[in-house]
Amino acid sequence: MTTTARTVIYGASEDDCRFYQSSVEKHGSPLLLFDSSKLKQQYRSLQQALPNVDLFYAIKALPQIDVLKVIDELDAGFDVASSGELDILLGLKVGGRRTIHTHPIKSDKDIRDALRFGSTTFVIDNLDELKKLQPYRGRIGILLRVSFRSENAKVDLSKKFGCTEDEVANIIFQAEQLGLHIKGLSFHVGSQVETSDKHVAAIQSCRDMMLELNQKAKAPLSILDIGGGFPGNYALQSIDIMKFCQPIRDALASLPEDWHIYAEPGRYLIAPAVTCVTTIIGKSMRYGMPWYYLDDGVYGSFSGKIFDHAEYPLQVLKEGETSPSVLAGPTCDSIDIIDEQIELPELKIGDFIIGHQMGAYTAATRTRFNLLKEAKFIVL
Ligand SMILES: Cc1ncc(COP(=O)(O)O)c(C=O)c1O
Incomplete structure (x- = not known):
């Protein structure tokens, strides 16, 4: 695993990959996993x-x-x-x-x-x-x-x-x-x-x-x-x-x-005790960059980006050559963008993006805009 200055983690252990996969199979996506x-x-x-x-x-x-x-x-x-x-x-x-x-x-x-x-x-x-x-x-x-x-x-x-x-x-x-x-x-x-x-x-x-x-x-x-x-x-x-x-x-x-x-x-x-698991539900090329649309965003668990000025450490489970990419949330609003210049390897629909340190001022300030499904809170 490597970490960049932008606090993006590339890759994960096999155990972690299996854990996120089985959590989503069991509970659906998005998730907030609480480690008491x-x-x-x-x-x-x-x-x-x-x-x-x-x-x-x-x-x-x-x-x-x-x-x-x-x-x-x-x-x-x-x-x-x-x-x-x-x-x-x-x-x-x-x-x-x-x-x-x-x-x-x-x-x-x-x-x-x-x-x-x-x-x-x-x-x-x-x-x-x-x-x-x-x-x-x-x-x-x-x-x-x-x-x-x-x-x-x-x-x-x-x-x-x-x-x-x-x-x-x-x-x-x-x-x-x-x-x-x-x-x-x-x-x-x-x-x-x-x-x-x-x-x-x-x-x-x-x-x-x-x-x-x-x-x-x-x-x-x-x-x-x-x-x-x-x-x-x-x-x-x-x-x-x-x-x-x-x-x-x-x-x-x-x-x-x-x-x-x-x-x-x-x-x-509480910040380090909660990890967010989100799934890429759509992708497109816009302005020469890959855009990945997640099932959680700034109206949801990433609301702290707006209200708390927080940039959460993100993890992709893959390693590989990266290029500047955009991570967007699921709502119809343009403000619902988690990161506009994030170095990511090529990802596909169904891949996970993991948000770390996501316990404080995240779910607490989320909204139900677009009546999208809120991340389910799971106690590990
Ligand atoms: C009155 C009061 N006490 C405690 C806190 C918690 O602060 P922190 O999360 O920085 O520890 C806040 C945060 O808004 C607050 O307004």
Whole structure:
């Protein structure tokens, strides 16, 4: 097997070829193959890399019941962003205490649904949201999300959410006036960051703000939620998560020992645990290039190409002389193109294209455009 700079893998072992073939014969195509042992391995690696940090799986990355069952077995927490995400958890009998509601903007119904579930930790980032929680004071804990912009993250989540550092003291003061206790700060430095520099800078800023506020606050802040952002391995160059998190561990070591630290990983845990199997259902020559039409595309499992700016590592099971080719999805829309300049050997209808690292923000954001068949989710 060889890998190019474009993260295309050419060829596969006989065992792998037989496995993909038999999976499609058994379940049809397209497929999303979920390897629960990989998810467990990722969880344990992150736990080791961030000891003393409570991990809450960000359900939004892949809200699939089989995935949530594994997270439940691992005794991990759940980062919830909607009543719909809480509804899926109902089937698992997860206690509300194992959840945090991290959407900074909520309707009153969202808040009541969460409380009915037993989920009592809420994130806010402005005074209007704070006021919405006042009727429920005494039953809830609040984290205040702070914005730390990350231009180098694939998805800068601090553009849309988080108060500025200048606003923190006033929001905490207003909370005290309303009889609400803000228990700590949270942030998300952006999804798929290249280095942990932003995590470190955000931890240090939050530590300084919390220590200063605690000198005056009636009830101290003692929770820091460091969000997600831990990277997926789209370049298929092994990511050493211990090394990635070393600066984060060092920064966390400077916090008072009795503070609680949370994290909300999504991508790092689930991306490598899902492999997509698609089949070429048509081909043509257009503009002097071979075009291959797959049974899955950007309206389906490859939706992360649009919403998540992700380029998934792809594998063809054959080796041979390659030429620039196009991989297109099955819908009638021209935007449904997975790759317009991919070096591929000559392929035929019925050949498979395998997408790796396809667990995070893939099936979660797909649509039913053209009412095409969604990839079937198979637990290995
Ligand atoms: C509030 C919140 N927490 C956690 C996550 C998960 O982030 P990641 O997948 O980068 O770990 C997200 C992603 O959108 C988020 O919005």
